[in-house]
Amino acid sequence: MGKLLIVGTVAFDAIETPFGKTDKILGGAATFIGLAASQFDVDSAIVSVVGEDFPEEYLNLLTSKNIDLSSLEIVKGGKTFFWEGKYHNDLNSRDTITTELNVLADFNPVVPENFKDANVVMLGNLHPSVQMSVIKQMDKKPDLIILDTMNFWMDNALEELKGVIKEIDILTINDEEARQLTGEYSLVKAASTILKMGPKYLVIKKGEHGALLFHDDKVFFAPALPLEEVFDPTGAGDTFAGGFSGYLAATKNTSFNNLKNAVIHGSNLASFSVEKFGTERMENLQRDEVNKRLHQFKTLTQFDIEL
Amino acid sequence: MGKLLIVGTVAFDAIETPFGKTDKILGGAATFIGLAASQFDVDSAIVSVVGEDFPEEYLNLLTSKNIDLSSLEIVKGGKTFFWEGKYHNDLNSRDTITTELNVLADFNPVVPENFKDANVVMLGNLHPSVQMSVIKQMDKKPDLIILDTMNFWMDNALEELKGVIKEIDILTINDEEARQLTGEYSLVKAASTILKMGPKYLVIKKGEHGALLFHDDKVFFAPALPLEEVFDPTGAGDTFAGGFSGYLAATKNTSFNNLKNAVIHGSNLASFSVEKFGTERMENLQRDEVNKRLHQFKTLTQFDIEL
Numbered sequence: 001m002g003k004l005l006i007v008g009t010v011a012f013d014a015i016e017t018p019f020g021k022t023d024k025i026l027g028g029a030a031t032f033i034g035l036a037a038s039q040f041d042v043d044s045a046i047v048s049v050v051g052e053d054f055p056e057e058y059l060n061l062l063t064s065k066n067i068d069l070s071s072l073e074i075v076k077g078g079k080t081f082f083w084e085g086k087y088h089n090d091l092n093s094r095d096t097i098t099t100e101l102n103v104l105a106d107f108n109p110v111v112p113e114n115f116k117d118a119n120v121v122m123l124g125n126l127h128p129s130v131q132m133s134v135i136k137q138m139d140k141k142p143d144l145i146i147l148d149t150m151n152f153w154m155d156n157a158l159e160e161l162k163g164v165i166k167e168i169d170i171l172t173i174n175d176e177e178a179r180q181l182t183g184e185y186s187l188v189k190a191a192s193t194i195l196k197m198g199p200k201y202l203v204i205k206k207g208e209h210g211a212l213l214f215h216d217d218k219v220f221f222a223p224a225l226p227l228e229e230v231f232d233p234t235g236a237g238d239t240f241a242g243g244f245s246g247y248l249a250a251t252k253n254t255s256f257n258n259l260k261n262a263v264i265h266g267s268n269l270a271s272f273s274v275e276k277f278g279t280e281r282m283e284n285l286q287r288d289e290v291n292k293r294l295h296q297f298k299t300l301t302q303f304d305i306e307l
Numbered sequence: 308m309g310k311l312l313i314v315g316t317v318a319f320d321a322i323e324t325p326f327g328k329t330d331k332i333l334g335g336a337a338t339f340i341g342l343a344a345s346q347f348d349v350d351s352a353i354v355s356v357v358g359e360d361f362p363e364e365y366l367n368l369l370t371s372k373n374i375d376l377s378s379l380e381i382v383k384g385g386k387t388f389f390w391e392g393k394y395h396n397d398l399n400s401r402d403t404i405t406t407e408l409n410v411l412a413d414f415n416p417v418v419p420e421n422f423k424d425a426n427v428v429m430l431g432n433l434h435p436s437v438q439m440s441v442i443k444q445m446d447k448k449p450d451l452i453i454l455d456t457m458n459f460w461m462d463n464a465l466e467e468l469k470g471v472i473k474e475i476d477i478l479t480i481n482d483e484e485a486r487q488l489t490g491e492y493s494l495v496k497a498a499s500t501i502l503k504m505g506p507k508y509l510v511i512k513k514g515e516h517g518a519l520l521f522h523d524d525k526v527f528f529a530p531a532l533p534l535e536e537v538f539d540p541t542g543a544g545d546t547f548a549g550g551f552s553g554y555l556a557a558t559k560n561t562s563f564n565n566l567k568n569a570v571i572h573g574s575n576l577a578s579f580s581v582e583k584f585g586t587e588r589m590e591n592l593q594r595d596e597v598n599k600r601l602h603q604f605k606t607l608t609q610f611d612i613e614l
Contacts, residue, residue, distance in 0.1 A: 090492065185397065188535045209516040212533060221530045221607050226519060228495045260610045294614055300528050301608050303567045307601055 008124020315431020343549025
């Protein structure tokens with residue numbers, strides 16, 4: 001069985017969309033990644049930190065999905081990372097109302113012994129120095145190190161970020177971040193620049209407009225499934241990353257063709273995640289629902305022109 | 308051989324993009340549609356109007372592409388429709404500097420006798436009453452009537468537009484126009500509403516984000532080819548329409564699967580159109596270049612997940 005090491009936030013989110021509002025609910029990049037990856041036959045572990053206020057119910061949910069939490073540090077007397085945001089009417093943009101780092105401010109990741117040989121490492125969005133520390137703790141070079149990041153680190157820790165990017169195999173960022181990182185408006189040119197910075201593969205996430213996979217001079221595109229209603233986009237990108245990395249860990253195949261499949265699986269799972277608030281839709285997602293929607297992805301994109 | 312009847316503007320454009328600026332050059336919806344459709348084995352005719360200032364060189368270009376111009380009215384002493392526009396830096400939006408209707412103000416379309424039995428009619432963006440007049444002149448019901456329109460007619464001639472939409476088989480509009488026409492933000496919901504207004508098929512064009520084809524409860528998506536550089540987006544939508552309608556006229560097959568192919572052919576040709584100013588790239592486009600890029604579309608979108 002494949003082994004997936006997940007590093008990222010485990011958090012509380014409070015979300016407001018045009019459709020409603022939540023109190024503090026379960027959130028965090030590693031949470032979404034773990035839930036999505038649990039759709040595949042993979043042993044996974046989350047390296048993260050929470051406070052003493054983090055409910056046992058949430059811990060139980062994650063362990064019930066075969067996610068090893070032995071390196072999820074619980075800080076005595078500490079408070080869990082908290083993010084509060086409000087989406088605009090078109091759901092394509094949002095305002096951050098509150099960010100409380102809390103225990104995340106002093107996070108020192110410790111990779112569990114039995115995951116130091118993980119075949120895939122998924123580094124969720126965190127300070128580049130935390131991501132680098134995890135890479136250095138691995139006993140053997142993983143088949144794939146995948147890194148997600150965001151514009152905040154480009155603004156505030158660019159050199160450290162570039163250092164980590166040199167060490168990884170796949171970078172996943174959104175279109176605006178690809179432009180910011182390279183100064184190129186054309187995503188094709190941005191991709192070409194990024195592939196010279198270290199990674200063999202690049203995934204550019206375009207939200208409702210799908211995702212692009214770049215490798216050498218090849219490019220593959222997966223659309224987002226057109227949905228009747230997007231309810232809450234929170235965690236869609238992390239769910240994508242979880243489906244993408246979980247599939248790759250389970251299949252142990254790093255060919256371009258298999259990465260294409262991983263992008264489709266990631267997009268497929270992200271299409272569920274946005275249907276309900278937070279992690280709600282992913283918590284009880286059944287494999288037959290997932291497979292049914294994969295069929296829709298085929299219908300959506302496959303054609304028959306003879307060449 | 309298939310017969311394609313094209314109705315739309317033949318015009319002068321003056322274009323400014325971040326990459327340069329043109330004087331008055333050849334433009335117009337029918338021009339781009341005709342040039343794109345000429346990539347297929349199809350007899351086509353343009354119904355339109357120009358002024359006496361329209362250069363013979365442009366007429367010769369169109370007739371050299373097997374486009375019948377016997378119903379292109381040349382108004383003695385009249386001036387050709389003129390549009391001047393300037394694109395913003397991201398090329399996704401533009402300002403109209405000048406619109407001179409000129410001879411278009413009194414345009415009375417006359418369908419040539421030998422095209423009254425055309426199997427496909429492509430109604431480019433024009434006043435809905437002009438589009439309706441063409442439909443009424445057809446001797447027999449065409450296999451497909453395709454209509455392109457824009458927000459201007461939704462603002463200024465909505466009831467007439469709805470009347471034409473009732474009579475057609477395929478509507479092609481962009482995402483914002485689909486939202487305006489239906490009051491639905493979700494494109495899936497907008498499509499469902501539009502398919503109840505008359506058309507059997509709907510194409511929603513999303514520019515650099517591709518195009519969606521809707522039919523009953525089915526949906527197909529074609530991405531735009533990721534390009535190193537978009538030089539001038541003018542005419543991309545019309546080139547798409549020309550490739551789409553030209554392929555359908557040539558293949559005489561109105562199945563959903565063949566419409567998928569038509570969307571791919573349209574997207575493929577549009578990817579060339581934006582590489583140079585105005586019609587320049589389309590004027591000398593070779594079929595082997597077109598086929599080569601179709602291969603890229605396959606690589607871009609096709610995957611192999613066993614279900």
